[in-house]
Amino acid sequence: MIYVPSRMGQFNRRALLRQLQRFGVATRAELAKSLGMSQPTAGKIVDELLAIRVLEEIEPPEDGGEESVVRGRPGRQLRLNQSQSRLLALQLGLQETAVAGLSLGAADVDVWQVSFLLGRNEPNPAEAWEKQLRLAAAKIGGSDLLGVLLSVPGLVDEGQNRILFSPNIHWTEKADLAAIVRSVWKVPVLLVQEERALALGHHAANPDCDDFLLVDFGEGVGGAVILEGKPLVNSLPISGEIGHTPVLGNQRRCGCGAIGCMETLVSLRGLLESFTRDQHGKKTSWTGLQEHIFKHGLPVWLAESLEAAAVAIAGALNVIGLRRVVITGSLTELPPVVMAHLAQAVQNGSMWAKFGSVECVAAPRRRTAGLVAIGIDRMVVPDAKNDSAPQISRRQKVALT
Ligand SMILES: [Zn+2]
Incomplete structure (x- = not known):
């Protein structure tokens, strides 16, 4: 069942759910107070959300044992339903x-x-x-x-x-x-x-981190921007296509049809292609690359590929006006020297770093x-209005x- 209540009703429900996401657990009274809602309004929303099993009430453990899910007690702690896959x-x-x-x-x-x-x-x-x-x-x-x-x-x-x-x-x-x-x-x-x-997941886990560019390295390379806690709204359904920035001198053909895209160097396949070439065609693997970097430090080809990625990332920071980059995916699985080199190269290209601080940190995929x-x-x-989807x-x- 899906709600189709009034706009104000939806606004209140969403606000209450967001607050509960932030708190983890809270009582009706705590939710009402923190949202500046009347207790009956908050109580009604909670009852409706309990009825459709979006929320659940829990009994705090009395003797250090496990908490249990209970129903219909007004003073109880509430949380988003964790007991079922909804x-x-x-x-x-x-x-x-x-x-x-x-x-x-x-x-x-x-x-x-x-x-x-x-x-x-x-x-x-x-x-x-x-x-x-x-x-x-x-x-x-x-x-x-x-x-x-x-x-x-x-x-x-x-x-x-x-x-x-x-x-x-x-x-x-x-x-x-x-x-x-x-x-x-x-x-x-x-x-x-x-x-x-990924970007919304990072924000959910780090609510205080609400302005950032997330760049994920995997089968491709893509990004997403969160501004004031929300995905960047722009006029076209295209955003964060940072992996398709051309790199001068790069002759690799990309899946998008262009030649020289940055992701052909730093996607999983791109990295292994360069590593294989560096090893004179010997069969290579991801763990082989990890071990190679641990043993011999950062190879020149990888340093250059990271610098190419950093140029695109720094360009995005300069244009959008951001000072925080979150990196997820394959690069974060490589030895720390890789992220350190990328972060330094992003700093080098970022205007904000000339007088302020620019962060470039690794994070798990959420x-x-x-x-x-x-x-x-x-x-x-x-x-x-479906305002959370780009129109x-x-x-x-x-x-x-
Ligand atoms: Zn491309």
Whole structure:
């Protein structure tokens, strides 16, 4: 069941849910007081959210034992439902799709329960994907779900629930992924741009960190900007495509069709390609690269690739007006010298660093936490205006079709 209450009602519900996310646990009275709401108003919202199992009441442990979930006691502590999976997360990668049931309560680093691979040369990838999803659904179940959140790479029009362009997974541009997922789980489905999910997840775990650029290094390289705690709103459904900044002299062909994109140097594949070349064609691996850096320090090719990435990152900081960069993904798994070199190169290119401080820190991927935050905003208390999804104007729609 999804609410369709008045705009003011939605505003209050969302405010109360955000506050509870921040507090972890709180009583009705604490929520009302901290939000400046009357106790009856807060109490009514809490009762409604309890009825649809978005919230749950807990009994604090009396003898140091485990807390227990209780019902219908006004003075009790409340929290977002942690006892059930009310949302399902899917993460679509180049070949791997991961699935996890998510509770609305505290989610920290990502834990995926089921995953499956799609062959690189699959003749009908959409059909094969659907088949695998059905097998995953049989394994993971999923009753009483509010909806499914599907994290995808590429240019995503979240308002229209479709992928406009996907440099590394082109088949998803033509397939109606939301419809496929809906046919499996029979609940509402939202497509979420993957770096936006990561950025919102980082913010959920670090509420005080509310202005930053997140850059994720993995199969591709992408970013997302959070300003004043919210995703940057811009006119086109394109944001954070930092990996497709050309690097002078780089001749590698990118999945987007261009030559020389930064991600061809620093994506997982790009890094291993350079490492293999450096090792005169010997077979290499990710752990091999880790060991190599531990033993021999930062190789010149890697230092140069990191500097190329830093140029694009510093350019974004200078243009948007930010002083904090959060790095997630593969680079954070390499020895610390890698992040240190990247951070220094970002400082070198950043205007703010000339007189202020610029931070560039590593963080774990919190994709599922970001998906929960989006799910609460758009599935539990959807706003009629859908203001948490980037909008696309009618004029642009015409231009795109
Ligand atoms: Zn590209």
